Amino acid sequence: MEKINTQKWDNLVKAQKSQSKIDNEIKTPEQIHSYFFIFDCYNNTILFTNSSFETVTGYEPNELSLDLLLKIIHPDDLKYFFECEESFLEFTNKLSFNEHFKYTHSYSYRIKTKNESYIRIFQECQALEVNESGHLTKTLVNHKKTEYSEKPDTRDFKIYDKSQNSYIDAENRYNLTKRELEILNYIKNGLNSQQISETLNLSKNTILTHRKNILNKSNSSSFIELIKKLSYVH
Known part of the structure; x- marks a missing residue:
């Protein structure tokens, strides 16, 4: 039985288009507008960046580090970047173990590509790992290239509650009881x-x-x- 199951799995793997030489000869980089990386919050390092990072930014995946990211963010967007990260950190520090996986946060900012041009990316971040003490240790960060604008029309920082299918007002800016x-x-x-x-x-x-x-x-x-x-x- 084990051998039959193994053979079935091998057949499924071979049926993937990623295993096909013909399908892999078709290259469509113009259709790639996003990439992702895994961030280790505890050690403050980027553990993995997928290959689409090079297609979108011109940098090789192994070049992406926190230092590079901070370096390529548009100088006028750095303050907003830190404000958004600080807001979400304040929010997540109050969450218990399972609650971390309920929320995503997102916002947009400009980064400079390797050819010195700026693009606007929409960043969405979600919990990937929480330690035994209930604290966030690893996150999955998605970057999607969006229509370029000098500045967004509004401050677009959002926290999304997946369990309620709605955005939340994390800071209670209307002072509701x-x-x-x-x-x-x-x-x-x-x-x-x-x-x-x-x-x-x-x-x-x-x-x-x-x-x-x-x-x-x-x-x-x-x-x-x-x-x-x-x-x-x-």
Whole structure:
């Protein structure tokens, strides 16, 4: 049985296009717009960079280090880069073991390619490994080349909650109370005032008052407008 299973697996491997000489003769570098690398947060090193890095930036994969990345970031974007990383670090330091895998964070900035031209990349980062103490140790970082612009229209730093399928306001910039944040989360999940009232064991009038206060604090005319605002975390 073991031999049969091994043969089946070998057949699957050989069926991959990556194993085909004909398919590997087809080169389409113009269609490659992204690459990824693995970052060791504990040792502050880049462990692996995939080959697409060279196609997008001109640098060889083994050249990518933290020093090179900081060197090629546009000088005008460095402050924003550190602000975003600091914001996410503050957020992740409060997470428990399994919570790390619920979130991704993303933003964009400009980097200089080996031919001295600038491109804008969209960076998305997610947890890859957490140690036994529940602290983030390795992350998977994806860079995707996007349409170039001198500066983004808005600060585009976002934290995405994969379990809720929505972005979060990590810094609570509208100064909502703990109860208001709880009610807002129920609204984002599609519950109406009566359902929230029953879930929290509060009167419907109390829920309606909280809803009104949330809109007033956020200067929003509706919760649709507020949720759109919360797609961007500043």
